[in-house]
Amino acid sequence: MRIEIRDLNFTYPTGVEALRGISLTIESGEQVAIVGQNGAGKTTLVKHLNGLLQPTSGTVHVGDWNTKEHSVAKMARRVGYVFQNPDEQLFSKNVGTEVAFGPRNLGMSAEQAERQIKDALTMAELSDKTETNPYDLSPTWRKMVALASVIAMDTNIVIFDEPTTGQDAASSARIANVIKVLRERGKTVITITHDIDFCAENFERVIAMSQGQILLDGKANDVLGQDEILATTYVDPPQLTRLGKKLGFKQTVRNEEEFLGELKK
C-alpha cells in the first residue's frame, strides 16, 4: 500500500508553519526513518498519514484513500500509530484489554482478533503481563503496551514516534526485533527517531527534515554520511559513521559489520 504525499503544507491555528511543501512517496513494505531537529515537523508530518491532521493545502493518499475523505477511525484500518508518549494512548484497566481494544473495534472475527492479540503480546514480550494495569508498569513497559496495542490491529502501515526514547539497551533491542518482524511480514514501517545509531542499524531509507521541509531523502548510507547537511538540522551522524570518516574510510559505514569490513581492507 503506497503512501503518496503531494505539496503538503500545514499551518497550526497559532500561525506556526509546521510543514512547507512536502512531496514524498513511500512504497509498500519500505522501512523509513525520519530524523531532524526538535520542531522540524516530523510528528506533524506523520499525523497526516492517519488523518489526525488535515493538510492546509496539498494531498495525502494512503493507497487509494485520500485522507481528507475518510475519518480517523477508518484510516486506523490502514495506518497504526504508536505515540511518542504512551500515556497519551493507554486507557484500559489491564494490558490484555488494552491490546484487545483495537482488533475488536476493527470488526475482526473473534478468532482472528484472538490470534492478533496473542501475536502482538508475544512480539512485545508482554504475555506474562496481561492482567497488569498498564500504569503499574514502568514507562519502558508502558511503551511496549502501546506498541503491542497498535501491532495487534495488523495494519499495513505502522508508525513509531520516538520508539526508543528513554529505553535501555535490552528494550531498544526488543523494539528493533519488532521492526524486523514487521519488515519480514511486508509491512511499511515509518519511524521518527533522534536515536541515530538505532536508525542506522535498523532502517534502509532515511529522511532528514528541517524547518518543515525535506532536507535529505535516500539510502541510509548516503544520507547518514552527509555530516555537514545533517548538522543544519541538529543531527550528528551515527558513532561508527563518524569514526569511519575520521579514519579515512572510502565507504560510509553505519554498523559494526560494515565498519569491521572496511577496517580489514
Next chain:
Amino acid sequence: MAIIELKNVSYKYPLTDSPALKNINLQVNEGEFVALIGPNGAGKSTLCYTIAGFVPHFFKGEISGTVEVAGSESSKSNLHEWVLNVGLAFQNPFNQISGAKYTVFEELAFGLENIGVPRDEMIQRVNDAMKLTGISDLADRSPYSLSGGQQQRVALTSILVMQPKVLVLDEPTSQMDPIGTREVFGVIRAMAERGMTVLMAEHKVEWIANFADRVVALHDGEILLEGTPQDVLTSDLLVEKAFGISRYTSVARKAKELGLWKGNRLPVTLEEAMDGFAR
C-alpha cells in the same frame, strides 16, 4: 567537600515487596558532574527522587539510612525547604509543566514567584536562563504547543533559573535531537564548572564519556560499579549485565578479537577510538 552524602540508604515504594534501592552509599563533591547509568528498573529515577527529597516526602514508602544534602538531612526537612537546595528535572517534561501558565516565559518565572524573588531580578534571571539553554525564541509560546525536545529544554531551564546548589536530572535529553543533546550536556558541564553539583540519570553513554567526571552504574537497586567514565564504561561487567555501551567500545572489543584494535584500553569516546584504530 561532599555536598551529597547517602549512607546505607534502602527504600521501598508503598505497596511493594522488593526494595527499589538497596544499601546505597554515595558521596558527591561540590561541583562534580556524576552520571547514573543502568538498565530500566535499576533504580536510577528512584535515586534521583531520593536526592531531590521526593522520596520519601512525596512518594511515602519505607526508607532507611541517611540522605544529606548541603548539610541538612532529608528525614528532618520539609520538601519546600529541600527544593531550595536541590532542583529536579523529571524524565517526562509533561509531568513538570505547571499547567497554570500561558507562556514559556511565565512558566519559567513560576518557581521564582513562589519564593518571592523581586520582579526585576525575576525577569533578568528568566532571560539569562533562556539564553543559556537556547530557548529565547520560545518565550511567548505556550509550553503545551512545543515539541517533546523543546518541552524538555523548558523543563531544564525552569530548574536552572532557580539556581539550586544541586541539579538532579532524570534523562533530561531523552527527547532531544542529537546535536541539541550535545549542547545541553555542554550547558550542564558549564554549570558544574561554576560550582553547581550535577547528578544525571542517562542512557547516552557517548556524551557521559565526554562530559561527566564520574559514573555510577546501578543494577537491581544496588551500586554495581563506580569510577571514571573510562573505567566504568569499558568494564566487561556492563556487557554481562545488559547495560547499554558505546558503539566505539563495542566495535573495538570485536576488533580486538580479530587483532585489529591497537589501543591499550578500550575506547569510550570518538577521540580514543580514532587513536586506537589509527595506530
